[in-house]
Amino acid sequence: MKIVRLLTAAAIACGCWIPQAGASDEWVPVREVSLEVKAASPLDFSAFLPNGPIDAGHRLVAGAGGRLAYATSPEEPVRMFCASLAWSPASGGFPDHAGADRYARQLALRGYNIARLHFTDASLMHDRQKDFDFDPETLDRIHYLLAALKRNGIYWIIDGLSSSRGAYGGYDDRWEAGGDLKLRLHLDEEAFEHWKTLQEKFLAKINPYTGIAPIRDHALALIILANENGIEFDSVVHERPGKPHYDxxxxxxxxxxxxxxxxxxxxxxxxxxxxxxxxxxxxxxxxxPTERYTDLARMRDLQAFFIETERASVARMSKVLRDLGYRGLISSYNNWPTVQTGLSRRELEAVTMNTYHDWVGGYAPGSALLQASSMENSANYMRMAAAARWFGKPFIVSEYDHLFWNRYRYEAGLVMPAYAALQGWDALCRHGHGPIVLAYGEPYPHKRAMLPYAIALDPVARAGETLAALIYRRGDVAESGIAVPFVVRGKQDLSEDMQAREPERLTDLALVGRIGLLQAVNSDGETEVGQPRPDGAWNVMKDLRSSGRLPQGNRTDIERGLYESDTGQLLLDRTSGQLRVSTPATEAAAFSSLRQPVDLGTLRIEQADGNALVALSAIDGGNALTKSRRLLLIFATDAQNTGMVFRDSEERIIEDFGSLPVLIRKGQVALALSRTAGTWRVSPIGLDGTVYPPVRAGTGAVTFRLSNDTPYGPTTYFLVELDDG
Incomplete structure (x- = not known):
């Protein structure tokens, strides 16, 4: 049951929206207004996830094995937990100086150590009529924010181009895909010169708050030449009925x-x-080709043409950046995991990828999603990204999300960071206008209610990001000891199918160990996925078992949809809709149903009254769950806006997003820890980190039933404290 539903065809006919009886009893409004996490609170991770200085020695480079590392210690990989900063006027734009200082500090407290600035070109050119006539206040705010991030030890990823309007004057659709600049970059000299001038006028100009141009700043770790600028993808974006598929x-x-x-x-x-x-x-x-969905030899050659054209564009654009003094990493073509785009990415210095579960195309009434769990397809959005990686190069997920209003989106806080850690990916960025806000109630259109791509307002998404800081950046989930390369020969791997990608029957291997693309070499004795691709992963699994690379007793059973990582820490059960994570410092489960108790080791989930994410993490230094005296408990169910309206009973089609305050779905869970204590207590933590008086306490065995509807308001966080007897 939800806040408001369109229940019957009769209601549609009469134009009436009928509320579900009793629904208000199941949803509780969030009480917090300020969302600034208090220093030294249980949600302040800076003590054990500190951000160090950004200087020449700590410049991020491609280190040993193609992993991100500091320049002075290239043998030691570092994981970068990324904050997506995709602001627009509708979400409030870039903050003033005082706001930037507060915002950057909050990011550091919450464990972020890199940020991606997205659509800066659109913000700079908002309401500007002349080419490259940047709004001076916006430019000043961006410069100040970059400096504030750097002071807090947060590196930068910046798009060389995000908007299809670039820095041309006179457009009011800069955040839409109406322009043709991304295509023309590959073909047209004027478009290339426009892109070049944009880099010179923005990245290569001195930032008065750092005293150095961003392009020569050690904080700039990665430039994405142009966001989502593959030729095929651009043609899909511009596909219209009755119009040829290719320009x-x-x-x-x-x-x-x-x-x-x-x-x-x-x-x-x-x-x-x-x-x-x-x-x-x-x-x-x-x-x-007249259209992209007919398999022809003509289509195979078109793909080969795209590859050569896209590689030439990268080489040319990269030279511009190098000539301007840039020493960081360069990437492009950060979406669309097809065979063709994989070959285009082969020559990149770093590979970036965007991936989504239950994607939503807009905010207009009638926008729809599938309302499906990511467990139903064995986390396919994660596996698609995994198959786009090239071994030997840094791999950055520049965008991902399991989008609001999908009721299973609590899964994202476990699925993506856990498997990103298992895969050994270098950076992970959940996409949104921003990952945090300083307070509810800002007077901007995209801040008046939770929306897709607005994770900062969503307590469920925020709980997931909190968990991600622990299991991904802190490294609670271990990297797999198995690497299964998907062998790539070259253009001979192209088929007549423009949409061909790595088969799902093979990307299942990403749930067991690391996968990625690798140039064909003589690899006698290695377990690999060869060309042509086999019909299934059974032979690979057989080889992993017989060689001893997969431990005896590994429970993976592809036919049953059961996948256990080689580390033994991750177990995905597609049939039951569960992912379980068991590590020394964190134990967690995301479940769409709980028919029987889940024993994770230290934590046992006895009962739950609905689908949810439950996680328990040690937060007093490096102690394990078996020894820690202070544990962070996350319990995330679902959240909606007040007065949300849907066109269907399954809540797939939105009619009205409603407004604040955010409502959290009430839930109860029964938990037990395999520990005893002289005394123990469980205290709610507000969304701002405030610790309230205990709601459960006891001595000896630690077992309790808990509701997220506390006397101090609904929450997703609790502090479990255990004292010796």
């Missing part, structure tokens, strides 16, 4: 590429097996 501006360069490869029309006809009577290489009249 006609591609025709001439494609013809030139074909002429260079085949030289004669007859040779092209033999290779394709089909060619129109009016198609001639010499005349440049060979047509683009």
């Amino acid at each position: 006609e501006t591609l025709a001439a360069p494609f013809n030139r590429w074909l002429a260079k490869r085949y030289q004669t029309t007859d040779a092209l006809a033999r290779a394709w097996g089909e060619l129109g009577d009016d198609e001639r290489l010499a005349a440049g009249t060979v047509r683009l």
Whole structure:
């Protein structure tokens, strides 16, 4: 039951929205207004996740094995926990100086050590009529924020281009995909010069608050040349009914590429097996495919053309940055995990990837999602990202989310950070306008209610980010000792299917050990996924078991949808909709149902009255759960806005997002710890870190039933304290 539902066809006919009887008893309004975490509170992780100085010795580089590391210690990988800063006027824009200081400090307290600035070009050009006429106040605020982040030990990732309008004046759709600049960057000299000038005027200009241009600052760890700028993806974004799938501006360069490869029309006809009577290489009249979903030899060659074009663009754009003095890492093509884009990414210095579960395309009434658990497809959004990695290069998830209003989104706080740690990924960034806000009630359109991509307002997403700081950045989940390369030969791996990607039947291996792409080499004795791709992962699993690389007793059973990591710390059960994590410092479970108790080691979940995330972590230094006296308990259910309205009973289609205050779904859970104590107590923690008086206490065995609806308001956090007898 929810706050408001459209219950019947009769209600639709009469235009009436009928509230669910009794629903208000199941949802409780959040009481906090300020969301600034108090220093030294249980939600302040800076004591054990400190951010150090950013200087020449601590510049981030591709270290041993292609892992992110500090310049002075390249043999020691570092994990970067990323804050997504994708502000716009609708979400309040960049903060003033005092706000930036408070915001950067809060990020550091919560465990973030890198931030991604996204759509800075759009913010700089908002309401500007002339090319490159940056808004001076916005530029000043960005410069000050960069300095504030650096002072707090937080590195930067910056897009060279986010908006398809770039820095052209006179546009009011800068956060939409209406422009063609991303495509023209590959084809048009004017577009390339525009991008180059943008880097010169923004990244290469002195920041008055640091005394150095961002492009030469040790804090700038990564530049994404242009966000989501693959040619195929851009054509999908611009696909419209009745319109050719591929822009006609591609025709001439494609013809030139074909002429260079085949030289004669007859040779092209033999290779394709089909060619129109009016198609001639010499005349440049060979047509683009009419649509992308028909598998043809023509489509295979179009992919090869895209690869060469995209690689050339990266080389050219990278040279611009190097000539401007940039020493950090460079990436591009950070989405679309197809075979073609994988080959385009092969030459990058670092690989970046965006991935989503239950993606939502907008905020307008009628926007829809599937309302499905990520367990139903064995965390496929994570596995797609894993299959885009290239071994030997830093791998950064530049965007991910399990989007609001999906009722299973508590899963994201366990699924992505746990498997990112298992895979040994270098940086993890949950996408949003910002990962935190300083207070509820800001007067901006995107701050008046929880929305997709607005994780800062969502107590469920915030609980997940809190857990991610522990299991990912702190390293509670261990990296897998297994690496299974997916062998890549080159363009001969292309098929006639433009949408071909690594098969899901094989990416299941990411739930057991590390996977990634690797250039074909003579790898006798190695367990690998070869070309052509096999029909399933059984032979790989058999080899891992027989070689002893997978421990005896590993419970993975692909047919049953049961996957245990080689470390023994992660267990995903697709049938029951559960992910369990058991490590020395954190134990957790995300479950869509709890038919029987879940024993995680120290923590046993006896009962729960609904789907939820439950996690227990040691927070007094490096102690394990078996010894720690202060434990952070996370209990996250669901949250909605007040007065949300849906068009259907399954709550897939939104009619009205409602407004603040945020409402948390009431839940109860029965827990037991395999520990005894002279005395123990369980105290609610407010969303701002305030510790309230205990709601449960006892002596001896630690066992209790807990509600997230406390006398001090609903929460997702509790402090468990144990004293020796």
